[in-house]
Amino acid sequence: MTRRWLGLGWLLAGLWLAGSAAAFPVTVDNCSTPLRIDAAPQRAVIHDLNMTEMALALGLQAQMTGVTGITGWHKADAGFKARLGAIPELASKYPTLEVLLAARADLFFAGWYYGMKPGGDVTPATLARHGIPTLVLTESCVHAGAQRPRATMELLYGDMLRLGAVFGQRARAEVLVAQWRQRLQALGPRPAASAAPLRVFVYDSGEDKPFTAGAAAMPTALIEAAGGRNITDDMPTSWAHTSWEAVAARDPEFLILLDYQDGTGPSRLMATLQAHPAMRQTRAVKDQRFIALRYAELTPGPANIEAVEKLARAFRALGR
Amino acid sequence: MKPWRVHAALAACLPLLLLLSLSLGSTHIASSHVWSSLVSSGDAGLNAADAATRAIVVDLRLPRVLLAVLVGATLAMAGALLQTATRNDLADPFLFGLSSGAAAGAVAVISFTGERFGVWTLPLAALAGGLVAAAGVLLLEQRSPGQGAERIVLAGLAMSFLFGALTHVLVFAGDQRAAHSVLFWSLGGLGVARWDNLPLALAGALALGAFVAVKHRSLDALLAGDEVAHSLGVAPQRLRRQVLVVTALATACCVALAGVIGFVGLMVPHLMRRTAGLLHAALVPACALLGALLLLGSDLVARVAMAPQELPVGIVTASIGAAFVIGLLWQRGPDVA
Numbered sequence: 001m002t003r004r005w006l007g008l009g010w011l012l013a014g015l016w017l018a019g020s021a022a023a024f025p026v027t028v029d030n031c032s033t034p035l036r037i038d039a040a041p042q043r044a045v046i047h048d049l050n051m052t053e054m055a056l057a058l059g060l061q062a063q064m065t066g067v068t069g070i071t072g073w074h075k076a077d078a079g080f081k082a083r084l085g086a087i088p089e090l091a092s093k094y095p096t097l098e099v100l101l102a103a104r105a106d107l108f109f110a111g112w113y114y115g116m117k118p119g120g121d122v123t124p125a126t127l128a129r130h131g132i133p134t135l136v137l138t139e140s141c142v143h144a145g146a147q148r149p150r151a152t153m154e155l156l157y158g159d160m161l162r163l164g165a166v167f168g169q170r171a172r173a174e175v176l177v178a179q180w181r182q183r184l185q186a187l188g189p190r191p192a193a194s195a196a197p198l199r200v201f202v203y204d205s206g207e208d209k210p211f212t213a214g215a216a217a218m219p220t221a222l223i224e225a226a227g228g229r230n231i232t233d234d235m236p237t238s239w240a241h242t243s244w245e246a247v248a249a250r251d252p253e254f255l256i257l258l259d260y261q262d263g264t265g266p267s268r269l270m271a272t273l274q275a276h277p278a279m280r281q282t283r284a285v286k287d288q289r290f291i292a293l294r295y296a297e298l299t300p301g302p303a304n305i306e307a308v309e310k311l312a313r314a315f316r317a318l319g320r
Numbered sequence: 321m322k323p324w325r326v327h328a329a330l331a332a333c334l335p336l337l338l339l340l341s342l343s344l345g346s347t348h349i350a351s352s353h354v355w356s357s358l359v360s361s362g363d364a365g366l367n368a369a370d371a372a373t374r375a376i377v378v379d380l381r382l383p384r385v386l387l388a389v390l391v392g393a394t395l396a397m398a399g400a401l402l403q404t405a406t407r408n409d410l411a412d413p414f415l416f417g418l419s420s421g422a423a424a425g426a427v428a429v430i431s432f433t434g435e436r437f438g439v440w441t442l443p444l445a446a447l448a449g450g451l452v453a454a455a456g457v458l459l460l461e462q463r464s465p466g467q468g469a470e471r472i473v474l475a476g477l478a479m480s481f482l483f484g485a486l487t488h489v490l491v492f493a494g495d496q497r498a499a500h501s502v503l504f505w506s507l508g509g510l511g512v513a514r515w516d517n518l519p520l521a522l523a524g525a526l527a528l529g530a531f532v533a534v535k536h537r538s539l540d541a542l543l544a545g546d547e548v549a550h551s552l553g554v555a556p557q558r559l560r561r562q563v564l565v566v567t568a569l570a571t572a573c574c575v576a577l578a579g580v581i582g583f584v585g586l587m588v589p590h591l592m593r594r595t596a597g598l599l600h601a602a603l604v605p606a607c608a609l610l611g612a613l614l615l616l617g618s619d620l621v622a623r624v625a626m627a628p629q630e631l632p633v634g635i636v637t638a639s640i641g642a643a644f645v646i647g648l649l650w651q652r653g654p655d656v657a
Contacts, residue, residue, distance in 0.1 A: 072629075091346075091628045096511060098380050099628050102347035104372045118430045119442030119504065121511035126439060129514075130375055143430075241492075 026170075028162040030124075031141035035133060040168035041107035045090065045100055047115030049074050050301030051137060054160060055109065056083045057176060057302040058169050066090040066103050069115050074295055075261045097121045101130055107166065111137030112144055114299075135166055139238070139300045142216045148236050151221040153184070153308075156300045180305045187312045190227040191319060198228040198320040200311075201252035201284065202298075203269055209241045218300050219256060226311035227320065228254065248278035254314070255290035258298065266292035289318065323595040330609050334389075337616050341385045342377060344620060346628040349373055358382075379515070387513035388619045389612040390521040391574045392584055396611025397528045397604050398567040399585030400592075404539055404600070405563040406472050412586040413571040415472070416564070417453040417479025419580035422572065423505035424483045425449020427490045443517065446505065447576035453479045454568035458561070472564065507632030508581035510619050517577055524573030529608070531566045535559070536600040543598055581634050583641030584611050614640070 025038045043065040046052045052067050064087050070076055072092035076084075090099050094115055100108060100122065108127055110116050114137055116123050124134035139155045142148045157177045164173025190197070202219045204211040213219040214235030223230045231250040232242055255273070257266035270290065273279045284290065291314050297307035342358070343351050353370075357377040360366070366374060398413040406415070429445040460475035491502060532539070538559055541549040546556040574581075588611045589603070596606035618636040625631055 093629055096346045096628060096630055098346050098376050101372050101376050101380065102349075104368055117504075119426060119512070121509075123439070126512075126514075130379070 024168065026165045026168075028135075028165050030134075031136050031138070031144045035135065035166075037107070037133060037166050041166065043104055044107040044109060044167075045095070045103055045105040047095070047108070047110035048299070049076065049080070049296045050299040050303070051109050051111070051114065052084070053080070053296055053301045053303060054163055056080075058160070058164055058167065058172055060163075060167050060169070061085055061087060063167055065105060068095040068099070068110075069093055094120075095122060097126060097130075100127065100132065105132050107133055107135060109135045109137075109163070111140030114140055118143070135162065137300060138162075139216070139218055142238050148216045148238075150215045150233070151218050151238075153221050153225050153304070155218060155221060156302075156304050157181070159300055160302075176302075180302075183305055184225055184308055187226070187309065191316060195320065196229075197224075198254050198315050198318065199231045199250060199252050200228040200254045200256060201231050201247055201250075202256045202258075203273070204239065204258045205269075206241065207272060209243050210247060211239065211241050212247075213298075214238055214240050218304065219298050222298070222304055222308050222311060223256070225308045227315050228311065244276060244278055248276075248282055251282050252284045253289065254318070255284045256298075256311070257290050257292045259292040259294050261294060266290065289314075323597075326595045327606055327609065330606075330613060333613055334609070334616075337613060337620070338385055338389075341388070341616055341620050342381050345376070345381055345623050346630060347376065349376065353377075380513075383515050383518055384510050384513040384619070385616060386518055387510050387521055387577065388616045390518070390525045391510070391578050391581065392611040392613070392615025393608035394521065394525045394528060394570050394574050394611075395581065395585040395615070396588035396592075396607040397525075397532065398571050399611075400589035400600070400604050400607045401528070401532070401539070401563050401567050402585075403589050404542055405560045406470075408470070408473055409590070410586070411473065412582075413567060413574075414580055414582070414585070415476040416457040416568055416571075417476055417481075417483050418450040418568065418571050418575055419506070420480045420483035420487060421453025422446040422450035422575040422580070423502060424487045424490065425452075426505050427487050427502055431490050431493065439512075439514075440517075443512075443520070443576040447520075447572050449483070450572035450575050451568070453483050454564075454572065456482075458564055458568070461561070461564070472560075503632065505575075505579045507634035508579035508637075509622075509630065509632050509634075510578050511630060512577060520573050521577055524570035525608075527566055528570045528604075531562070532600055532604045535562070536604070539563075539600045540598075579632075579634070581615065581637055583637040584614055587641050587644070588614065 024040065025036050027034050027036045029035070040063065042063055044055070044060070044063055045066045045068060046055050046064060047067070047069045049070055052070065055064060061084070067084065067087060067089050068091045070089055070092070090103055094117075108122075112118065116134075124136065127134050136144070138159050139151065157180070160173045160177050161170065164170040200223045202213045204213070212232050213230060214237040215233045216236070217238040220230040220233045231247065231252050235242065257269045259266055270288070273285045279285055291310060293307050293310070294303070297303040343349070343354050353373050354377050357374040360374065395413050399411070402411040402413065402415060403409060423446075425445040425448050426442050428449070429441055433441065456479045457472065457475045460478070461472050487502065538549075538554045541552045541554045542556060542559060549556045588607050592603060592606040592610055596602045614637065615633070618640060619633050622631040622633040622636045
C-alpha cells in the first residue's frame, strides 16, 4: 500500500513538473465556442461554492484574486474557509462588471445563472470587451443554446480538465479526475442488476409544486452513477418545477433533500412531504428513506464524488 | 419660490449629481483618480491598476450616468405627452403594454437562444416585443376612431394582460431560472450601459424633443378639448396618433436598454405642472430636467445602498415616488394630480 502511494507521489511530482512547463496558448471548449488563453491567469475571480471548490482542489489559490457569490446563499464551512485563506469575497451574490474590473481580474470562472444572466452587465461578451476571458461552467451551457444534453459525470471531469488546462495545471487535473473515476468504479455494479434502478426524487423546494432536477442537471448524473434513476429525468431542462401529482404517480423509493445549511436541515422538507396527501403514500416518504445533500454536492464540483459514494451506500443498504 | 428659480436650482443640481454619480459606485475609487481618469486621453503609459480605474470611470460609470439622464428625460417627456394626448392623469409611458411586450421578447430569447447572438440579442428582442405590443394598441385604437382617449388606455391594458400571460407561459415552459431574469425587465436597471448602446437612448430622447419643438402649440390646443383644438386648425385624432407612435418608439428604446422603470413618467409631469404651467414649450423641457435628475439620483442610491450589490433602480424610483405622494397627500397641499 505504502509503495503504491509513494508511486503515486512520484507520478504526481513528475506530472506537476510537466504541467508547469505546459505550452500556452491553450484553447478549450466553452459552450461550443473555442476559448483561447494565452497565459496562465494570475488574478482569476471565481464564482460560487462549487466552482471555487474545483479551483481549490487544483490548488489554484495563488492564481486567484477573489471569489464571488458564496455568503449570499451558502454558509461555507470552516474547512472551506481555511483552504480559501486570505482570498477575499468581492461580492456576496452576483458581481457587477465594476467589481470585476476593479479587481483587475484576468479570468472569470462562472456559469449562466451561476454569476451571469443573459442580458446582464456581466456576460462573456461584456467581459471580453475589457479583455477578461470567461470560462463557462459546462452544466450551465444549456441556457446558452438549444442543445440540452443529458447530464453525466463527464460534466465534472471535463470542467476539471478545462480548468486545469487554462491554469497550466492540466496534469494535476488529470490525476485528480483519474482518482475520481477510480473511486466511482470501486463502487462496483449494482447488487440487483436485473431489477429496475431505484426510483429517486430530488426535492429542492416548493410547497404548491416541487422544484427539482431535470435531465440536464447534475443530480441526474449523480443518481445514475450511484445506480439509481432520477424520476424527473424526462424533463429536458436543468432545474424546473413539476407537479406533486406527477411525482407521486411515479412512487419514488428514495429522496434526495437539499440541505440549505440554514439550521433546519432537511426536516422542514420532510415535514412538507409527510403532510402532502399524495406524497405521504409514496414508498420513500412512508419508510423515511432520504439523504440530505448540500448545494456544493448537487452542483458540478469535487463534492459530487463524495455525494455519489453516499448515495451508493444508501442504495446498497436497501439491497439495490 | 418663483418658478424660474425652481428650474434654475434643478438645472444647477444636474452637474453636481453627475459628478457625484461618477465618483461613487459599487467599488471605492478616490475622487482624484476619478478626475485623472476623466481627463487622461488614453490607456498608454498607465499601470494596470490605473487602467482598471480608468475603464470603470470612463467605460462603465460615464455611459451609465448618461443613460440615466437620457432614459429619465425620455420617460418624463413621454409621460407628459401621453397625459395630454389621453387626457388621463394616470397615463404613463408603459400604457401600451410596452413593458410586458418587452419582457415577453426578452424572455423568449432567454428561454430559447440565450445570448447566442451577442450583446445586442436581448435589447433587440425587447425592442421588438415592445413595438409589437405598441402596434397592437395603435391597431385597436384605429379600429375605433373618435371614441375618446379612454379607448387607448383600455387597449393598453388588454395588451399588457396578453403579453403578461405570454411571458409567464414562456417562463413556465422554459427553465425556471429564467424567471429571475424577468425581474430585470419589471424593475429596471442601468447596468448594461455602454458607449455603443447609448445612441439608441439618445435617438429616443431626440425624437421626443424634436416632436415637441415642432408640435408644442398643437399640443397646447389639445388641452382645451377636441372641439376647440379643431377650431384652431388642429386635427385631434391625428395628433393623438402621432403622440402615441413617437412616445411608443422612444419608450421602447429606453426599455430595450434599461427595462421598465416606473414612477418617473407618471409623477414628474404632475410635479412640473405646478411650476412650469400647462404649456408644452415650458412643461416638456422642465419634465426632461426633473426626469433626468430623478433617475440619476435613484441610480446613485441603487448602486451605493447595498454595495457591492446593485438594487434594481425601479425599486428606488417606486419608493421615492410613493414617499413623495404620501407626503403630499398628508400635507393636503394644493392639488397634486
